[in-house]
Amino acid sequence: MKTNPNHSSFASVPFAIVTCLIATFVCGCLTTQTFAQEKRPRRRPPVKTEDAPKNTDKATTESKDSEPQRDGEVLAIVGGDIHTVSGPVIRQGTILVKDGKIIEVGQTVAIPENAKIMDAKGKTVTPGFVAISMSRLAVRSTPTGKDKLADAFDPFDRNIKYALGVGITTGCMELSTGGRGFRRRAGEPEALFSGLEKPAVEYVTESMLDYGDENTSLCPCCGLPILPTEPITPTPPRTATPRKMAVIKLSYGNLDAMLVKENAFYSPSPGALNGALNKHNWRIAIKKTKEAIATNEKADKEKAAAANAKPSTKTAGSSSSSTSTAKKPTTKKVSVKPELLALIKGETVMRVRANSVTEIRDMVNLANELGYGIVIEGGIEAWAIAQELGAGEVGVIYTPRQRRNPRDGFEKTSGSFVESPKLFQETGVPFAIATLSNSISMNGLAGRDLTSLPLEAAFAVRGGASERQALEAVTMAPAKMMGLDDRIGSIEKGKDADILILNGAPLDYRTYVEQAIVAGKVSYDRSKDRVYPVYDRQ
Numbered sequence: 190m191k192t193n194p195n196h197s198s199f200a201s202v203p204f205a206i207v208t209c210l211i212a213t214f215v216c217g218c219l220t221t222q223t224f225a226q227e228k229r230p231r232r233r234p235p236v237k238t239e240d241a242p243k244n245t246d247k248a249t250t251e252s253k254d255s256e257p258q259r260d261g262e263v264l265a266i267v268g269g270d271i272h273t274v275s276g277p278v279i280r281q282g283t284i285l286v287k288d289g290k291i292i293e294v295g296q297t298v299a300i301p302e303n304a305k306i307m308d309a310k311g312k313t314v315t316p317g318f319v320a321i322s323m324s325r326l327a328v329r330s331t332p333t334g335k336d337k338l339a340d341a342f343d344p345f346d347r348n349i350k351y352a353l354g355v356g357i358t359t360g361c362m363e364l365s366t367g368g369r370g371f372r373r374r375a376g377e378p379e380a381l382f383s384g385l386e387k388p389a390v391e392y393v394t395e396s397m398l399d400y401g402d403e404n405t406s407l408c409p410c411c412g413l414p415i416l417p418t419e420p421i422t423p424t425p426p427r428t429a430t431p432r433k434m435a436v437i438k439l440s441y442g443n444l445d446a447m448l449v450k451e452n453a454f455y456s457p458s459p460g461a462l463n464g465a466l467n468k469h470n471w472r473i474a475i476k477k478t479k480e481a482i483a484t485n486e487k488a489d490k491e492k493a494a495a496a497n498a499k500p501s502t503k504t505a506g507s508s509s510s511s512t513s514t515a516k517k518p519t520t521k522k523v524s525v526k527p528e529l530l531a532l533i534k535g536e537t538v539m540r541v542r543a544n545s546v547t548e549i550r551d552m553v554n555l556a557n558e559l560g561y562g563i564v565i566e567g568g569i570e571a572w573a574i575a576q577e578l579g580a581g582e583v584g585v586i587y588t589p590r591q592r593r594n595p596r597d598g599f600e601k602t603s604g605s606f607v608e609s610p611k612l613f614q615e616t617g618v619p620f621a622i623a624t625l626s627n628s629i630s631m632n633g634l635a636g637r638d639l640t641s642l643p644l645e646a647a648f649a650v651r652g653g654a655s656e657r658q659a660l661e662a663v664t665m666a667p668a669k670m671m672g673l674d675d676r677i678g679s680i681e682k683g684k685d686a687d688i689l690i691l692n693g694a695p696l697d698y699r700t701y702v703e704q705a706i707v708a709g710k711v712s713y714d715r716s717k718d719r720v721y722p723v724y725d726r727q
Contacts, residue, residue: 263287264709265300266688269309272695274316274657274665275679284314286686289446289709294680307690312703315660315695316680317358317687318642321586321667322566322627324363326352326639327437327447338364338435338451344444348629350720352439353705353713355640356695358687359677361453361667363627364433431528432456434540436671438687438707446708453671454540454564455532462541468555475559478533481523491518537672538562540586544569544593546602553583564670569593571618572609573602579616584670587613587620589648590637610662611653621667622646622659647696660695685709 264286271279271294283298284291300306327346341364352360434453440446462471495518531537539556543549544567556563565571568585570593571578578585587609595604606612613620622645626638636644642663649659668678676685686709693700701721705713715723 261288263292263301263304264307264686264706265298265304266307266309266314266690266706267300269312269314269690271680272313272315272660273680274661275681281310282314284680284686284688286688286706286709289686291680291682291684291686294682307704309690313691313693313695313700314680315356315689315691316664316678317689317705317707318356318663319621319667319678320352320357320360320624320627320639320642320663321621321670322363322623323357323360323639325628326360326362327439328362328364339444339448342437342444342447344440344442344447347720349439349441350713350718351629351640353441353707354702354715354718354720355643356689356691356702356705357439357639357642358689358705358707358712359436359438359449359668361671362435362437364435430458430461432458436673438685439712440707440710441712443708443710443712449676450671450673452528452531452537455528455537455561456540456566459542462552462555471555472559474529475533475561478525478529481525482530482533484520485522485525488518488520488522491516491520532561535562538564538584538670540564540566540670542566546570546573549574549578553578553581557581566623567591568620569605570603572606572612575609575612575616575618579613579618582617582619584619584621584666585613586623586667586670588623588625589645589652590625607651608653610649610659614654614658619666619669620662621670622649622662643696643700644698647698650696656694656696 266284266286268281268283271282271284273279273294279294279296282294282296283300285293285298285300285304326348327343328341329343431454434456435451436449436453437447438449462468495516528537532539539552539561541552541563543552543565549565549568549571552565553563564584564586565578566586568587569591571585571587589607589610591605593605595601610620612618622642624637624639624641624645629639646659646663649662650656654662665674665678668674668676677687678684680688686706688706689702690704690706691700692703701715701723702713703715704711715721
C-alpha cells in the first residue's frame with residue numbers, strides 16, 4: 190500500500206494551528222498579568238537619610254527649622270536679597286515674622302534671642318505671587334444659599350502644593366460662572382490648548398459679542414454677518430449676574446488662614462452688558478441702587494435724631510407733663526444687593542471681559558458714566574488704546590502669550606501685539622498677569638496652566654517690560670486690583686508674611702522655590718514635599 194507523500198504535512202497542519210492558539214493564549218495571559226502589575230500602584234519605599242538626593246546648593250534652613258513654628262514665636266529670615274517690590278532691593282537683609290505678620294524688615298534689624306533662624310544666604314527673597322485668576326483649587330464644592338464660604342474649602346488639596354511650588358501663595362478663586370458665557374461654544378473641551386484656539390472659533394466668538402447677538406451667523410470667508418431676511422431682533426435682555434470670586438491664601442493644612450476676601454470683584458458674565466437694552470437695564474439697576482443708598486442713609490439719620498431727642502417739660506398749674514419734640518422715623522429702609530452696594534461705594538471694582546478696542550472703550554465709557562471702577566480682563570487689543578487707559582488708570586488683566594490675528598484692513602490697530610507689556614509700562618497702564626488656563630491640569634500642552642504664572646511674567650519681559658515691572662504684575666498689581674495692597678503683594682512692615690525663598694532670580698526659568706511661607710508659616714518645602722522633579726542648578 191502506497192503512502193501519500195503529502196499526508197504527514199497535511200496532518201500536521203491542525204496540530205500546528207492548535208499549538209499556535211495555545212501559545213497565543215499563554216502569551217496573552219502573561220502580557221495581561223504583566224500589564225496589570227505595571228498598572229498596579231507601587232508603594233514608594235521610605236527614603237533613608239543616606240539615600241536622599243544631595244543638593245549642591247547651600248542649605249536654606251538649619252536643622253531646627255524642620256520643627257513646626259509655634260504661635261507667638263518670632264521667625265527671622267536672614268541673609269537673603271529681599272525684593273520688596275514696593276521699594277528697593279535690600280541686599281543681605283533680615284525679615285522678622287510674628288503671628289503671621291511682618292514686624293520688621295531691613296539690613297540692620299536686631300534679632301530676638303529666642304527667634305527661629307532661617308538662613309537665606311545666597312538666596313532671593315520675594316513676596317508670594319498672586320494669581321489674579323484661579324479655579325478648581327482648594328475648593329471641594331461651590332457654596333450655595335446660606336452655606337459659609339469656608340465650608341467649601343479643602344486645605345489639604347494636593348494641588349495647593351503644586352501652586353506653592355511655583356510661588357503662588359494667594360489667588361482670586363472663581364467659584365461660579367454667574368451664567369453661561371460666550372468664550373467657548375457649549376460642549377467644547379476647556380483644554381483646547383488655551384491661547385492656541387482655532388482662528389475660526391476665536392474670531393467667531395468675539396464677533397458674536399461685537400455684533401451683539403450670539404445667534405448671528407458669519408460668513409466663513411470674510412467673517413461678515415449674514416443678515417437674515419426677517420427683521421433683525423435686538424439683543425435679548427440678560428441679567429448681569431455677578432460671578433462669585435473670593436480671595437484665598439494657599440495655606441496648606443491651615444483652614445483658618447485661607448479666606449481673605451469674599452467679594453473680590455463685581456464680575457458679570459460675558460455678554461451681560463452687550464446691546465442697548467442690556468446697558469439700559471444696567472443703568473436702571475445702578476440708579477435704583479443709588480436711590481436705595483440715599484433712602485437708607487435718610488432712614489438712619491431719622492432714627493438717630495429720634496434717639497438723641499430730649500423730652501420737653503410743660504407745667505400747667507400744679508400738674509406737669511413731659512412730651513418729646515422728636516419726630517418718629519417715617520422713612521423705611523430698602524434692601525440692596527451687597528455686590529452692587531460694594532461696587533458703588535468703591536469697595537470693589539467691576540471686572541469685565543473685553544478684548545477688542547470697541548468692547549474696551551464701550552465698557553470704560555459705561556464705567557465713567559455710572560461712576561465705578563473697572564478692570565479689563567483679556568485686553569488683547571488694549572495696546573492700541575494704551576494712552577487712553579493709562580490716562581484713566583484703567584487696569585488690565587493680561588496674558589502675554591495670548592494670540593489673535595488682526596482683522597483684515599485693520600492690521601495696525603487690531604490683533605495681539607507682542608510688545609503690549611512695554612506699552613503698558615510706558616503709558617502707565619496698571620496690568621496684572623494671568624495664565625492661559627486658570628486651573629492646574631495635566632491636559633493639553635505642558636506649561637500652559639496655572640503653574641506657568643512665573644513663565645508668563647518672563648514672557649512679559651520678552652515683550653519689553655522690565656523685570657521689576659513683570660514681578661510687580663504678579664504681586665503688587667493684582668493685590669491693588671483686589672483692594673488688598675495693604676496686606677499682600679510686597680514685603681513691608683505690617684503686611685501679611687507671605688514670602689518666597691528662591692534659589693535664583695525670580696523670573697529665571699532655572700529658579701526653584703525653596704520654601705514658601707504663607708501667613709507666617711512654612712507651607713511648602715522643596716526638599717521635603719518633592720512635588721516637582723528636583724535638579725541641581727548648574
